[in-house]
Amino acid sequence: MPNDSIQIIEADYRDEAHREAIPYLLNAYARDLLGFRKPLDDTVLQHLVSGLAQFPTALVLLARTEGRYVGMAICFLGFSTFSARPLINIHDFMVLPDYQKRGIGNALLQEVERIARERGCCKITLEVQMKNTAARRIYQSFGFKASFLDPEAGEQLSLTKTLSPPEDAASGNGDGRGVIQPSEA
Numbered sequence: 001m002p003n004d005s006i007q008i009i010e011a012d013y014r015d016e017a018h019r020e021a022i023p024y025l026l027n028a029y030a031r032d033l034l035g036f037r038k039p040l041d042d043t044v045l046q047h048l049v050s051g052l053a054q055f056p057t058a059l060v061l062l063a064r065t066e067g068r069y070v071g072m073a074i075c076f077l078g079f080s081t082f083s084a085r086p087l088i089n090i091h092d093f094m095v096l097p098d099y100q101k102r103g104i105g106n107a108l109l110q111e112v113e114r115i116a117r118e119r120g121c122c123k124i125t126l127e128v129q130m131k132n133t134a135a136r137r138i139y140q141s142f143g144f145k146a147s148f149l150d151p152e153a154g155e156q157l158s159l160t161k162t163l164s165p166p167e168d169a170a171s172g173n174g175d176g177r178g179v180i181q182p183s184e185a
Helices: 016-031 042-053 104-118 133-141
Strands: 007-010 058-065 068-080 085-095 123-126
Touching: 007 104, 016 042, 016 058, 016 068, 016 085, 042 058, 058 104, 068 104, 085 104, 104 123, 104 133
Parallel strands: 085 123
Antiparallel strands: 007 058, 058 068, 068 085
8 A cells, every 4th residue: 555545644632533533543452462452441432532632742643544544643742851852752553453564654653753853852762562573573664772871771661650540530520639628728
């Protein structure tokens, strides 16, 4: 499939088609063997787009071909303290299985890089599972490599600590920190 039949579009959170594509694609990615291996909770799917819309550094790119959205890159603009310049982190990156090996992943990565260069970023970062050899191949062919600050210190690891949602987050009471009542002040 030639690249000119692939459209890469920055998501518009007000566009209904984009509002439907983002949770659909992320859920397909989550269900995949190398994803989360299960569907996302309905609450996550319902609040995903509005949450991204409220996050000023979010950048969502959608890949469209053959009249449908088939791939996505969810990125966040960050800042490299060691370079004193912005960076882009690719947080989620996926192409539906039936559309893989058609240049869609490359087209998404090219657009991420174009935007990163346009914004003066010093680098693009991402995390990938060790066993996801297909994704690792595409990333390596695009110039991504293991990250070292100092070769003697070894390769950097990506570590995660999962936090429970704030008690009042489900009730929609603001930012989840709780409200101090006058009797508590």
